[in-house]
Amino acid sequence: MIDHGPMDRRQFLQLAASAGAVSLIDRSLAWSSTVEQFSLEITPVTVELAPGVVVQTTGYNGKAPGPILRMREGVPVTVSVVNKTASAESVHWHGLHIGALADGAMEEGSPMIAPGAKVEYRFTPAPSGTRWYHTHTMALTDLNRATYSGQFGFLLVEPRSQPGDYDQEVFLAVHHWEPSFVPAQEQSESCPEITYRYASFNDKLLSTAEPLRVRAGQRVLFHFLNASATEDVWLSLPGHRFTVLALDGNAVPNPAKVEVLSLGVAERIDAIVEMDAPGNWVLGSLDATERDRGLGIRVEYANHQGAAVWNPPQVVDWSYARFSMPQPKKPGSEETPIETLEMLFEKNSDAPGSIDRWTINGRSYPDIEPVYLREGQRYRMRMMNATGCAHPVHLHRHSFELKRVDQVPVSGIFKDTVRLERYNVIEADLLANNPGNSLFHCHQQLHMDYGFMQLLRYGNSGRRIAADNI
Structure with missing residues (x-):
């Protein structure tokens, strides 16, 4: 033991x-x-x-x-x-x-x-x-x-059976390169603690990346990943809409079309795009500074010449709720949480050192007690962000079902990472079905390093965990 x-x-x-x-x-x-x-x-x-x-x-x-x-x-x-x-x-x-x-x-x-x-x-x-x-x-x-x-x-x-039809499959990972600390006097409440010289899809900047070549009428399946250490991103492809099929790899109950994709750090989106707007376009960040740093890729239709065009979207229409079941179902007795886990996220600017520490219910890792779960039981996680930073919070080895986002009831959306907006609350249900130590943390590297972590463990407080279950 x-x-x-x-x-x-x-x-x-x-x-x-x-x-x-x-x-x-x-x-x-x-x-x-x-x-x-x-x-x-x-x-x-x-x-x-x-x-x-x-x-x-x-x-x-x-x-x-x-x-x-x-x-x-x-x-x-x-x-x-x-x-x-x-x-x-x-x-x-x-x-x-x-x-x-x-x-x-x-x-x-x-x-x-x-x-x-x-x-x-x-x-x-x-x-x-x-x-x-x-x-x-x-x-x-x-x-x-x-x-x-x-x-x-x-x-x-x-999967054992492939869902849907598509003509091309494209993997695009967002990453930011050559980081440096933002001087304290230049930081704002929205937490730009780190700045970067470059940003890219995969390993090439927009200016030199090989274009994605398509033909009118094609269906392209995009796998998007935000592999940045600290930066959330918003993406758009002028003249096109994304049909979102899955969030964090999990199929959504209501695939819906949106003009803008939002990816917190570590989030993934799978989406189909119908290539029905011939021309040459820039698929890239809504942030002009970020596009200038390289975050984008050209999408070129066959038999079309000229420079790639960027136009801002007509509306920023991203919301988790768009992919929810139309009417959140009423839970049966087996789906009623046995306990609500209240998790208050705060920033401690008075901590020793020059970098803020982050707390969950007033404590920072490793000086924080684990949360104990009972196998087979359902828990409601009420995550409350009392800071001016959005936090992409991640739970290892499990998925959780979103239940309330921005005061809107949702259901059927399963994720392992969720972007919790500044001064906001998200509620999500966790089924304790994978025994062992499970780490919960903010996926922003700086926040995780400076205390924004907590362990979830199976069993009663003080009980040791068998070696086979760690």
Whole structure:
């Protein structure tokens, strides 16, 4: 029996030093003789965003983003990861419902990968949909580490049956490059603590990225991922609308058309676009400064010449509620939460040091008690943002169902990350169906590093957790 509580830096380094050549096995799922093999190497990489614009960072398999990992629903996998950097690392499988030991987060009990070491992650990928993988280390004031780096990539868990028809499939990951701290006197209440020199889809700036070439009448399936360390984004394609099929890889109950997509840090959107407006267009950020930094891609129709055009959308029509069931269903007795978990998010500007600390119910990680869950029970999470920053909050190893957003009742929308607007409240239901340590945190790297985290654990307060269930 072991108890994985909060770790200090010394324990972190001890784990990192002893974690070479081990297998991290998800024991909660059935294993079979059919196992698919994948390999990742964490290495220093050079990313040429444009001619003469070169970024030195860390990535997977010699590039950033890393390779698209296509796994099959229900087919076990082994992912061999070799760390060829000088720092301890990890790989988190964001959005998968797997065991804590294989999840890749030190706070849950998953050991770090020491420099030069190899770790095998073994799990059965589920649920199907657009997931992703990324490092889960701390950066603190080192803006070359963690999610500021190029350590991210798509992970697509292919369902047993493919939904819908499309002519092209396109993967676009948003990332911001060359970060620096915003001087304190220039910061505002909306929290631009970090600024960036460049922004891109995948590894190329708008000015030099290969255009997406289409033909009139095609249906293009876009997989969007916000792999930024700190920046939320809004996207549009002039003259076109996005039919949103899934949020965070989970099918929405009401696919709806919108002109604008909004992605908080770590969120994913799957959307179909009907190519019915011939011309050359810029698919990019609504923010002109961000487009100037490179966040966009040209969409070129066949037999059309000339420069790509950007026009602002007629309306910013994004809302989670647009994809909800038309009439939220009344819960049965088995769907009534047994408890409401009140979670108040605040900023502590009086904390020692030059960087604010972030709190949940007045406490910062690691000086915060876990929330204890009972397996099989449903909980209502009432997340209250008492700060001037929007927070993309993420729960590991589970999905939660949105119930109320901006005072609007919703249902049928399942997510693992949700953008909680400044001075606002979101309510979501969590079914405790994946025993083990589960980390809840803001996915903005700076906020997570400075206290915005809490563990959810299964069992009663003070009870140790069996090793197979960590």
